[in-house]
Amino acid sequence: MRDRIRKLIAERKVIAVDVDSLSDSADLYEAGLSSFASIQFMLALEDAFDVEFPERMLTRKTFASIEAIDRSLSELLTERV
Amino acid sequence: MALPSRTIEELRAPAERMRAVAEIAARHSADVDREGRFPREAIDALKAERLMAVMIPTRFGGEGLGLLEVAELCTILGQACGSTAMVYAMHQIKASSLVSHGGESPWHAGFMREMVAEQYLLASATTEGGIGGDLRNSLCAVEVKDGRFTLEKDATVISYGLYADAILVTCRRAPDAQSSDQSMVVVKQGDYSLAKTTGWDTLGMRGTCSEGFRLVSSGDAAQIFPQPFSEIAAQSMLSASHILWGAVWFGIAADAVARAQAYVRAAARKQPGSVPPGALRLAEVVAMLQDMKASVVAGVVRYEAALKSPDELSSIGFAVEMNNLKVTTSQRGAQIVTHAMLITGLSGYKNDTPFSVGRHLRDITSAAIMISNDRILSNTSNLLLVSRFDTSLVN
Numbered sequence: 001m002r003d004r005i006r007k008l009i010a011e012r013k014v015i016a017v018d019v020d021s022l023s024d025s026a027d028l029y030e031a032g033l034s035s036f037a038s039i040q041f042m043l044a045l046e047d048a049f050d051v052e053f054p055e056r057m058l059t060r061k062t063f064a065s066i067e068a069i070d071r072s073l074s075e076l077l078t079e080r081v
Numbered sequence: 082m083a084l085p086s087r088t089i090e091e092l093r094a095p096a097e098r099m100r101a102v103a104e105i106a107a108r109h110s111a112d113v114d115r116e117g118r119f120p121r122e123a124i125d126a127l128k129a130e131r132l133m134a135v136m137i138p139t140r141f142g143g144e145g146l147g148l149l150e151v152a153e154l155c156t157i158l159g160q161a162c163g164s165t166a167m168v169y170a171m172h173q174i175k176a177s178s179l180v181s182h183g184g185e186s187p188w189h190a191g192f193m194r195e196m197v198a199e200q201y202l203l204a205s206a207t208t209e210g211g212i213g214g215d216l217r218n219s220l221c222a223v224e225v226k227d228g229r230f231t232l233e234k235d236a237t238v239i240s241y242g243l244y245a246d247a248i249l250v251t252c253r254r255a256p257d258a259q260s261s262d263q264s265m266v267v268v269k270q271g272d273y274s275l276a277k278t279t280g281w282d283t284l285g286m287r288g289t290c291s292e293g294f295r296l297v298s299s300g301d302a303a304q305i306f307p308q309p310f311s312e313i314a315a316q317s318m319l320s321a322s323h324i325l326w327g328a329v330w331f332g333i334a335a336d337a338v339a340r341a342q343a344y345v346r347a348a349a350r351k352q353p354g355s356v357p358p359g360a361l362r363l364a365e366v367v368a369m370l371q372d373m374k375a376s377v378v379a380g381v382v383r384y385e386a387a388l389k390s391p392d393e394l395s396s397i398g399f400a401v402e403m404n405n406l407k408v409t410t411s412q413r414g415a416q417i418v419t420h421a422m423l424i425t426g427l428s429g430y431k432n433d434t435p436f437s438v439g440r441h442l443r444d445i446t447s448a449a450i451m452i453s454n455d456r457i458l459s460n461t462s463n464l465l466l467v468s469r470f471d472t473s474l475v476n
Contacts, residue, residue, distance in 0.1 A: 016259060029311050032259030035217065039397075039463050046467075058468050060315060060395035 002070050008048055009066075014041045024067045029060070038063050045069065051076045095146060098130040099154045103161035110162035110288075111432075114440050117287035119244050120165040123158075127169060128200040134193075136176045141190060142197040148177070148321060149381045152328035159332020160339070163444030164288025166332055168202075168241055170325040171289075174318060175203035175249045178265070178306075181317035188303035192247075192267060204245035206296055210235035214452055216314060218260040222253035223305060231299045232266055237279060240291040246270055250296065251310055263310035266298075273298035285443030286451075315395040320384045322452075323403045327377040327410035330448050331370075334414045337421035337441040338363075338370050344425045344436045359424040366420040373413040380406040397468040404461045411448030418445045 002024055009019045016032045033041075042063065046052055051073065053062070062072045106123035113120045127133055136151055137143025151173050159166035176196070183189030195201065207216050221234040232252055239248060247269045254264045279293030306313060341363055348357035383402055387393040418441045422429045428436040 029309065030254075030259075030262050032261055034261050035460070036463055039466055042467050053467060055396075055398055055469060055471075058397040059392045060311075061392060 001073060002066055004048065005045070005066050005069050005073075008044055009041070012041060012044050014038075014044075022066070024070070025065050028063065028065055033063070045073065049073055049077065051080070095132065095135055095144065095150060095154060096157060098132055099157045102126040102130055102132065103157050106158060106165040107161035110165070110440065113162060113164055113288035114443075115287075117282060117290070119241060119290050120162060120168065120288045121244075123162060123165040124168065124202060124244070128202075131200060132169075133172065133200040133202060134176070134197040136173060136180050137193045137197055138180060138184070141193040143193070148324055148384060152324055152377065152381055155325050155328035156332040156335070159329040160336040161332075162288070163329065163333045163441065164286050166329040167286055167289050167326075167444075167447075170329045171205060171240055172203050173325055174321045175205055177317045177321035178249065178313050179267075182306055182308050182313050186303070186307050188301065189267065189306065192269075199246065201246035202241070202244065204239055204242050204248045206234055206236040206239045206242070206248050206250040206294075208236060208238040210237050210293075212260075213237075214456065216251070216318075216452070217263070217311065219251050219253045219263050220260065222256045222258060223264055223266055224256055225302045225305070228302050229299060230266065230302045230305060232268070232296075233298070234296045235278070235293075236296050237293040238291050239275070239294050239296070240289045242275055242292060242294050242296075243277075243290065248273065248296070250298070254309070261311070265306045265310045265313055266300075267304045267306075268296075268298040268300060269304075272300040272304075284446060285440070286447040287443075312395070315400070316391060319400065320380075320387075320394070320403050323407040323410075324377065324380050324384060326448070326451070327380060327406055330410050330414035330445060331373055331377050333441050333445050334370060334373060334417040334421075337418040337438045337445075338366055340429065340436045340438055340441075341366060341421040341424040344428060359426075362420060362424045366417055366424065369413060369417050369420065373410055373417065376406060376409050376413065397464050398471060401461055401464050401468055401470070404457045404464075407452070408454050408457055408461075411454060414445045414448050418442045 006019050014037050022031055042053060057072050063069055102123060105126045109120060109122050135144045135146045139145045155166055155170045158169055179189055179193055183193060208214050209220055211220050212218050223230050223232045232250060234250055247267055250266050250268055251263050254262050274297050275294040277292055277294055281290050281292045345357050345359045345363045387399050393399060418438060421438050422442055425436040425438055428434045429438040431437060432439050
């Protein structure tokens with residue numbers, strides 16, 4: 001799942017730096033993730049994983065790192081099963 | 082200026098002290114507006130009444146007032162002089178960042194104590210040449226070496242920059258950081274020099290003296306806030322700005338309505354038994370004023386509920402509501418003052434009658450463009466691609 005997230009970040013050019021240079025726990029906002037890009041990235045994730053982020057997950061923290069995104073997505077995908 | 086030191090117990094209630102300041106501000110408002118000068122008398126009065134550091138927690142010597150109480154103070158002052166109230170609101174927005182994010186940092190905690198003792202006026206340098214009003218991006222960067230920082234900024238707006246005791250400056254975290262990877266630094270008088278680059282001859286809010294400067298500063302690296310600016314912006318600045326601006330605009334609108342009402346009453350007295358022509362519009366404008374008040378109050382209530390959780394404060398739903406508060410109150414305020422002008426007619430249009438609302442009208446036009454409503458709406462439109470409006474009446 002983390003690889004798919006990484007691929008999306010690279011494909012959608014979510015941040016200006018090379019995603020391969022970031023660890024799973026690296027702060028994406030520090031890496032240049034803007035408020036606008038984070039929303040566009042959320043939409044891309046919703047599309048790719050066929051999920052919808054509930055309101056409670058729409059916080060800064062949810063999208064702060066690849067790890068955090070993985071955690072939120074896993075939670076949503078588990079709920080669905 | 083030497084300030085008498087008083088214990089908190091010796092101080093009167095903040096609103097009462099602010100009413101005393103408002104009297105002074107009202108006396109000078111026409112001159113401040115005409116000359117486009119800094120409201121020196123009212124700011125000195127604010128310092129003498131010890132109203133600058135009211136938000137600072139009691140553990141640092143302040144009065145620990147919440148945003149609702151400070152909003153009320155802004156509204157009181159806004160009814161007397163829009164420029165003075167906006168200076169006060171902008172100062173308190175900076176203070177709120179210190180309160181929310183400075184408590185754990187020894188330098189910032191010490192600075193808060195100093196603010197209380199010296200009744201500092203804080204200014205803000207966020208706007209930058211090449212970036213404009215986009216708060217969340219910077220070109221300039223702070224450089225740290227051997228425990229000292231240096232920072233230069235082409236700050237195209239620093240409201241009352243020349244009159245401030247300290248300035249909170251946004252910048253990139255380091256020379257190699259992305260433009261959105263920002264820090265905020267407190268620079269005190271003595272740490273910085275300002276070379277004026279642009280003037281402030283404007284339609285309204287003329288007393289805020291929001292001139293542009295080239296800021297050159299250096300100091301102790303500890304003056305840099307430990308948190309990233311993105312956190313400060315989301316958790317304290319956004320809401321404090323929109324709530325306190327809304328409170329100032331509400332004050333301006335309320336005074337314009339008070340003048341319109343006085344005008345209608347005077348007309349009614351002259352013709353007993355008949356309802357004057359402006360009375361219907363007055364009823365309408367009071368309903369609008371009530372609506373504006375409800376927006377500001379709901380904004381504060383929403384903020385205070387969100388305060389209980391940092392996650393909530395940085396949630397998209399909260400940002401949408403705070404954005405809407407700004408857009409709504411700025412538009413409402415302008416409608417209300419325009420309405421007041423229609424009621425007062427020529428008496429309101431003239432600058433020298435008790436019913437004049439020209440200054441109010443010019444001041445309130447700034448509301449839609451200080452952080453442009455278009456920018457805010459386009460930001461909100463992006464957020465609404467994922468966030469849904471909370472339709473419950475009671476959270």
